[in-house]
Amino acid sequence: MNEVLAIPGVCAGCPIRGRAVCSRCDVSELRELEAIRFYREYEAGQTVACRGDEMQTVSSVLSGTATMTRVMEDGRTQIVGLLFPSDFIGRLGRNRQQHDVVAVSDVTLCCFRKAPFEALVARSSHISTQLLQMSLDALDEARDWMLLLGRKTAREKVASFLLLIRRRMARSGSELRLELPLTREVMATYLGLTIETVSRQITGLRRDGLIAVEGKRVILIRDLPALMAAAGEDEVGDPLD
Amino acid sequence: MNEVLAIPGVCAGCPIRGRAVCSRCDVSELRELEAIRFYREYEAGQTVACRGDEMQTVSSVLSGTATMTRVMEDGRTQIVGLLFPSDFIGRLGRNRQQHDVVAVSDVTLCCFRKAPFEALVARSSHISTQLLQMSLDALDEARDWMLLLGRKTAREKVASFLLLIRRRMARSGSELRLELPLTREVMATYLGLTIETVSRQITGLRRDGLIAVEGKRVILIRDLPALMAAAGEDEVGDPLD
DNA sequence: CGGTCTTTTGAGTACAATCAAGGGTTGTGG
DNA sequence: CCACAACCCTTGATTGTACTCAAAAGACCG
16 A cells, blocks of 8 residues: 655646545645545555544545455455545544455555544535435446345346446446446345356357457457346336436 | 324424424424424325425424435436424435335324524424534435445345344334334335345345344344344444434 | 134255355466 | 466356245134
């Protein structure tokens, strides 16, 4: 993990400006944030935070992908959230980390010291309003995932995962080419499956012509409507307003 | 569904005063809320809200128990949240209901007209702060449930459910006597299981002496440590601060 | 006392987990 | 440049848990 000097005025060129927790802040608030802000970088595989640890900072993901996990005593593990750029890490109102956070690709965080950040939140409705909206979105997403974990078949789970990645990583030109930032193991841990089952389902989707595979980490969607049907999704295109 | 006249000044004697979304409000805010507030009652089994419907009101549960569900096209159903007294129903920032809400016992709601409520939230940090904390708690709970749905066995799921009810319904004198407000079907739908499997697991826990059953809806916990072990919980007694 | 609804129990099945082995890719060192 | 190890992914064979289908036993009601 490296600490990087904060660059004055860098918010203007911030890649997640407009989506992050600070997106509604005015200039004076941004200036306050800059005073308590610093960057941190993690390499793929490094641990960002451990459940139970004292929380000294909160942060926004600037680049890369991280996971939030819950682990049982005997080692069974479930990923309870994926963290993409603009997602917020931290829990106001608590002093300890609630989840283990691990970088699955190289990750850069924009960190804020927790105490002054919370003080600013108490004063600024801009931050608390944005944080509330982001939390509500996260809650909706978690509940969608509960439906997947509780009721979907392995094939539906994998298809749903590919569509999730498509939604969250919408970029890289064509929307039908997905560069998975994740290993099969991460996919399995997120989907409540084993690695072997994920692998078999990907093979199955490929054999049925819904997707094609380039190397190991690139998925091409060959038949989007069929993939959506295979995911058992009721309303992929039109999220409720 | 019956509408009941709001009783002036009733907030003073409100059963969820201190826990609900309005718990941090001052007198003038409460007065504003009273002007846009009314009660609604539902009988067990009645639908409170349907996914996709326009949201005219938001509300707090005053008494009773309700469920939030997600349904797939083919009918597979997952309960994504239980709503107990003081829980908030509604989604600021959206115009439509995100979930189906059904009363599983007789339910009384304290409803607020949505537009003026949102206007008040925009002005009052008391409400938005409380709403943020409640949302973050709901998010933690949803993530715990993801671990249950994705990784726990049927027996662990049922044991975890009983402990959840014990936590949420802490009252009725002895903490070892649980009056389930829910049918086996609701339990199954919440746990990602079938009715039959829930029934078998309850029988199993009874046979192993961890619980006893009185009639159909009352569970007596006979061996709490063993039940906690059977739930595979790492930290039942000490939630992270 | 029948009727409906909920719960329990039983028998057979299916889906994903487990156990096990074999490819493929990448990186390191001789 | 090649050999070898490490890692990740795929495939196969077998097992086990929870689902499905079916029926009976309790509740609760008029």
